[in-house]
Every structure is written in structure tokens, then in C-alpha cells.
Amino acid sequence: MPKTKGQSIFFTAITAWMMVYVMTLYNTVLAMGTFTNYTFLIALKGMWIEYIIIFLLAYFVSGRIAKYFAFRVVQPGDRPIFIIFSIQIFTVVAQVAFASIIGVYHGYGFTSNFIPDYFITYCKNFVMALPLQLFIVGPLARLIFRCIFLKKQKKTYFNTNEIQEIDEKIIEQTIE
Numbered sequence: 140m141p142k143t144k145g146q147s148i149f150f151t152a153i154t155a156w157m158m159v160y161v162m163t164l165y166n167t168v169l170a171m172g173t174f175t176n177y178t179f180l181i182a183l184k185g186m187w188i189e190y191i192i193i194f195l196l197a198y199f200v201s202g203r204i205a206k207y208f209a210f211r212v213v214q215p216g217d218r219p220i221f222i223i224f225s226i227q228i229f230t231v232v233a234q235v236a237f238a239s240i241i242g243v244y245h246g247y248g249f250t251s252n253f254i255p256d257y258f259i260t261y262c263k264n265f266v267m268a269l270p271l272q273l274f275i276v277g278p279l280a281r282l283i284f285r286c287i288f289l290k291k292q293k294k295t296y297f298n299t300n301e302i303q304e305i306d307e308k309i310i311e312q313t314i315e
Contacts, residue, residue, distance in 0.1 A: 140281060140306070146288055148198065154280040155194040158234070158272065159186050165267050166242060189241055196237050197230070205229035219307040224273065231272050235265045281306070 141147040164182035168174045209225035239261040243249070247256045285305065 140284055150284050151198045152194060153283055155197050157276045159190045159193050161271055201230055201233040204233045227272050227277050231269050235268050239264055
């Protein structure tokens with residue numbers, strides 16, 4: 140979707156922020172065994188180091204990995220929604236792999252049970268991260284991006300066909 144380096148940084152930053160906050164909230168609930176209003180604040184306070192790490196990994200590593208594998212599954216001429224979903228799925232696979240290392244460190248420490256702890260953490264996080272990215276964070280990040288960077292058009296897009304056409308044009312420009 141982003142056309143420029145600045146837009147790409149912004150899009151990655153908002154996507155990473157939403158994912159890290161919700162995943163920190165999720166892992167806090169798992170660790171505490173309870174969910175209260177205070178949990179929202181705990182997650183907000185505790186997410187910033189992870190956010191910086193995940194943002195940098197998403198921008199410099201996972202994004203490239205995701206596109207590499209996504210375009211082994213889909214072709215540039217395929218429907219844009221398939222391209223978007225493919226990139227999102229491979230981004231989640233890579234990001235959860237990296238984030239689970241941080242999660243194991245916070246939850247268990249680096250012990251002799253690192254490998255089993257890692258697989259448990261990866262599975263718990265992947266189960267939450269994939270639908271979160273596909274159904275909430277991805278569409279919300281694209282909506283925010285469109286509202287900020289496409290406001291020159293001065294038109295509100297409520298029609299799904301118009302939104303898809305815009306996404307298709309942006310993806311075509313990104314692929315070229």
C-alpha cells in the first residue's frame with residue numbers, strides 16, 4: 140500500500156503498535172490469569188521495548204521475508220486481496236517467531252527448557268496473532284492509512300468495490 144519510504148515507515152509503525160499492544164495485553168492476561176481494567180494500563184506500560192524491537196524487525200526483516208514467501212504462493216497479477224492476505228499471513232509467521240523469543244525470555248527466562256517453552260509460546264501467540272492481523276489490525280491499519288494519505292481525493296469510501304479498486308491500484312503501484 141505505501142508508495143514512499145515515509146509512508147512505509149508510518150504504515151509499519153501503526154500496524155506494529157496495534158499488534159504489539161494487543162499481543163502484550165493478551166500475554167499479560169495469560170500470565171496473570173485475570174483480566175481487569177488495570178490490565179489495559181499494565182500492557183500499555185510494558186509494551187514499549189517490545190514495540191521498538193518488533194517495529195524494527197517488521198520494517199527491516201519480516202516485511203522482506205513475508206514478501207519473499209508470499210510471492211512464491213501468489214503472483215503479482217492475482218487479486219489484490221489474495222496478495223494482501225498472503226503477505227499478512229507470512230508477516231505473522233515471521234513476527235510471531237521473533238516475538239516468541241521475547242515472550243519466552245519474559246515468561247520463563249532462558250532455561251534448559253527453552254525449546255519447549257518457545258514452541259508453547261509460539262503456538263499460543265500465533266493462534267491470537269493471525270486472526271487479529273487478518274480481521275482487525277490489517278483492515279484498521281489500511282483504513283487509517285487511506286484516511287491520512289488519500290485525503291486529497293476528498294471522498295469517503297463506503298462502497299467495498301471502491302475500496303477494493305483503490306487497494307488494487309496501490310498494490311499495482313507497489314509491485315511496479
